[in-house]
Amino acid sequence: MNHLPIAPVLLPLIAGSVLLLSTRWSATARHAFSLAAVAGQLATALMLFATVRDGTVLVYALGGWAPPFGIVLVADRLAATLLVLTGIVACASLLYAVARDTGAADPRFHALFQFQLLGLQGAFLTGDLFNLFVFFEVLLIASYALLLHGLTPDRVKAALHVVVLNLIGSGLFLLGVALIYGVTGTLNFADLARVIPALTSADAPLARTGALLLLVVFALKSALLPLGFWLPRAYGAAAAAVAALFAVLTKVGVYAVLRVYPLAFGPQAGELANVAEAWLLPLALASLVFGALGVIAARSLRMVAGWVVLYSVGSLLVAVALFSEAGYAAAIYYTVHSTLASAALFLVVDLIAGDRTTAGDRLDTADAMPHGALLGSLFFVTAVTVAGLPPLSGFVGKILILEASGGHPATALIWSSLLGAALVVIVALSRAGSAVFWRTLARSEGARPLRPSLAALAAPVAILGCVAALVAWGGNATAFAQAVGRDIANPHHYIDAVLGGDQAQPDDRRRLR
């Protein structure tokens, strides 16, 4: 058996545990160790990506227990793409955290960072619903602690809301899992895909309730309206490096929708075919528009960045909600783009806030910034990416979504919301940029701005470099996204790989009824 798929779970687990014990290390040693661990995870993700690039599905059965009974980790193109994305964002945000010494307040910051990665990477790799729940909890409990890091009153308040909401979400998740297990007798994704089409009409309503409860949970994690109000305040309050990593966190909800619904509740699912379709599109369009309005209403740069996350999740879920091959392809491309763009925005905003001695990140008239030209250009490039203007990747992503929606009954609504919201975001970002960089007073004497170090600058620049690569190799990236879209729309390959092509009918197995 190829042991590569377990590495993204084991590496952060071991590194995090070592870091927990590292209280006597010097800060330099701790920084070097966690940077090396994150770099190792990026390298592993890249190796995994190279292995599954051609469409192979790597299945890792823990303890050798054959699926559908044992626990499986499954690495396919979708999971590998998200692992690489996580690796890139984790490297950049950890580099920023080290450069700004975010972990100085509490040495456990670096251990929590690793546990956060453990939860994220596990959630992307797991092959069954219950372990998805477990990894969700791992990533959530690490994220609560990371969000609280520094313990300012703002963070405590935001974290209280996030924790309560997510605990209720976990309860609903378990209810959904129990309902689905109760009628199907399995939680393995591939096995569910085989059992659900054969459900009787007496069992189908229970499974439908379970599926829609899970949708509520995934909507909460991905901050879809009306469950997304917690996000801008929480992300706006978090330390910059943490907020940048959290850009991946919302994408876990989107990933779960992409993984579960086309596979188990897709068009082939009999009575439960396309259960999520009627709900997802209207809610996604609403969050898109609402997110854009939030961006324009925000009064500080951090809140702008927080609302941008909501806006980009909205656009992303519009693509997912089309439930078509082209829609999935657009969603993959847009996921990669929007995660990188939001992470870069959080880092750049923090650099700006550090450089403005009196006003911080508020959109007020303040003293001119000592490094205004440099940070202004960085902000400009990031804003162009976020708003989806040519020539950067946001534009390509938006075109892919618009193209994919052609032929859908709601095309006119989708086009007008997407383009209208994009216009609002452009206006909001230009207003924010001009307020911060142009409407300034003379520089006062004696102010001591936080000088942006080379490493702190390198982090957002590296992310923006990846965004540029996404355009420079746009043809390859789009072709790959389309291949992933095909995988999601035709899950037979995934199902055969997990269940070993054993096409035994579900009734053959011993059912405990």
Next chain:
Amino acid sequence: MEALFAIAIGTLTSCAVYLLLRARTYPVLLGLTLLSYAVNLFLFASGRLVMASAPLTDQGIERFPDPIPQALVLTAIVIGFGMTALMVVLALRAIRATGGDHVDGGER
């Protein structure tokens, strides 16, 4: 048996929802605890309620309970316990940081 079980879960859930809608952190915390009890019972019931049978399985026994929900519910209890502990600490922190136990911070 089924009716009793269902009524118990329903009562726990409705109490939990009522408490979750309170404005102070302590009732919310109790609400979360009750909700997790209800959820754990529900999860346990997904393996069907079987009476007068072997606890796991034995040679030649036809009726036995499904072990998987029991394993799931154990995991869920452990996770729920950890989360509740975190929530208690966080609620205490919030009182210290914001000067009150209102869920929106401070004393309202």
